Amino acid sequence: MPEIKPIAVLRTPFAEKFGVPRQSGLVPAAEGRVEFLPEFAAPEFVRGLEDFSHVWLITGFHCNPPWDGSATVRPPRLGGNERVGVFASRAPTRPNGLGLSLVELRAIEPGALRVAGIDAVDGTPVYDVKPYLPWCEAKRDARSDWSKDAPAVRTANDVMIPPEIAARLPEGVATLVRQLLALDLQPAYHAADADRVYGMTVADWNIRWRSGGGRIEVVEAQRV
Numbered sequence: 001m002p003e004i005k006p007i008a009v010l011r012t013p014f015a016e017k018f019g020v021p022r023q024s025g026l027v028p029a030a031e032g033r034v035e036f037l038p039e040f041a042a043p044e045f046v047r048g049l050e051d052f053s054h055v056w057l058i059t060g061f062h063c064n065p066p067w068d069g070s071a072t073v074r075p076p077r078l079g080g081n082e083r084v085g086v087f088a089s090r091a092p093t094r095p096n097g098l099g100l101s102l103v104e105l106r107a108i109e110p111g112a113l114r115v116a117g118i119d120a121v122d123g124t125p126v127y128d129v130k131p132y133l134p135w136c137e138a139k140r141d142a143r144s145d146w147s148k149d150a151p152a153v154r155t156a157n158d159v160m161i162p163p164e165i166a167a168r169l170p171e172g173v174a175t176l177v178r179q180l181l182a183l184d185l186q187p188a189y190h191a192a193d194a195d196r197v198y199g200m201t202v203a204d205w206n207i208r209w210r211s212g213g214g215r216i217e218v219v220e221a222q223r224v
Helices: 171-181
Strands: 008-011 031-036 054-060 098-109 112-116 124-131 197-202 205-212 215-223
Touching: 031 098, 054 112, 171 197, 171 205, 171 215
Parallel strands: none
Antiparallel strands: 008 031, 008 124, 031 112, 054 098, 054 124, 098 112, 197 205, 205 215
């Protein structure tokens, strides 16, 4: 089998792994661009893609260390303590380090695709793009017993951005931050601690927040 090589680079608002949604599609405001390498940038490569609303991206976990040979992982959905086989999970630590993301196709631009609902770090290599076919890929009778429910999402009232901080954030960044913090971004094995402050760099802003009483409060936002 020939060696696979990237066809594109994914540009996203996520500068680091912490803060990236654990699955694609969870944060609609997380937009990015699939920027094709020069040899794949001709419009003929995407002719007809405008007829599809979503695409699969086959990507590489370029920020991960090499696979250590472990056969099991600890999925966050199981609290970060119970182990399952690596092939029974979507953990990024796996033999070939390949990711699969289903994203909304918002626009086809010269040499690039504008997509939404991304779950990858900026600079992620893209190895292939395939159109999503709902008639054969959305199986209503499929089951996923220990991961059958969508992750819990907080309400807008449970994510607090103080007015003085919200006033400094661009509207799109504030929306992205609210959608991200509505998810449980902190590690599953961390006990609830109202004094613990977390931080992430997203869309060129360093955002710091604390979690307590089922609510999230942004405590600081600094332009990077």
